[in-house]
Amino acid sequence: MLNKKNWIFILFISLTTIIGIYYFYKRQTHLRYQDPEKLLSEVKTYFMNVAGSYILNETIAYKDSTDNNNIVFQGGITTQHNGKLTYYDFFADAKTGEIIDIIECD
Secondary structure, rough: OOOHHHHHHHHHHHHHHHHHHHHHHHHHHHHHOOOHHHHHHHHHHHOEEEEEEOOOOEEEEOOOOOEEEEEEEEEEEEEOOOEEEEEEEEEEOOOOOOEEEEEEEE
């Protein structure tokens, strides 16, 4: 038969386990990256007459103008203006989905 001391011990172990599981679940959901295809669709809305686009599914480290290192997805957009193609590279934060930089290529 379980006495009061054993019940308190079982309750303590159970609560510790539940709190640990909750902590690791929240940590894993925080570390997940955004869907690259959704990011590409969002970037396409910034441009008109999109002729082509791509996004790399692997993350890279990117240092922005304020010397912050970010984990980003890199991609590119090709647009057509007056019969001329223009190429852009973009960098989107992998965790938040925020567009960090769009660069026009030569």
